[in-house]
Amino acid sequence: MSAVFKSLEAAFEPMTDARLDEVVAIECRAYGHPWTRGNFADSLRSGYQAQLLCAGEAVFGYFVAMRGVDEVHLLNITVDPVHQGEGWGRLMLEALTLWSRGQGAQWLWLEVRTSNARAQQVYERYGFRRVGERRHYYPADKGREDAIVMSYKL
Secondary structure (H helix, E strand, O other), rough: OOEOOOEEEEEEEEOOOHHHHHHHHHHHHHHHOOOOOOHHHHHHHHOOOEEEEEOOEEEEEEEEEEEEOEEEEEEEEOOOOOHOOOOOOHHHHHHHHHHHHOOOOOEEEEEEOOOOOOHHHHHHHHOOOOEEEEEEEEEEOOEEEEEEEEEEEE
């Protein structure tokens, strides 16, 4: 799958160990409590669906998802902060949705920090619905932060 936004051609490619330094650099720019290189390496070893969104040689974003029996759980989706607000997050959600349907999944699930209003808006505009909350789910500067659980019917 590829797309053209703002005169840039973007394409998806599998995340590999060779590109994890780029991924971790984006992760650290995007989050106060980023995934570690080990988190990404473990995801790759576990066979999770892990895709990079690239424009030329540059990584604009990525997602990591875990397949279940009839569902897919989105574990991480990130757009490089310098490219946020340009539609790349929606494009990655579309790619993930297509892949999930191809796997026979009926539902797509995710958690999002209660403080991440921007991401919540992206998910809600895409069609995700709030279905619950996980107390003290994420690490935070002072203790733990709750997560909103969201689902999307495929």
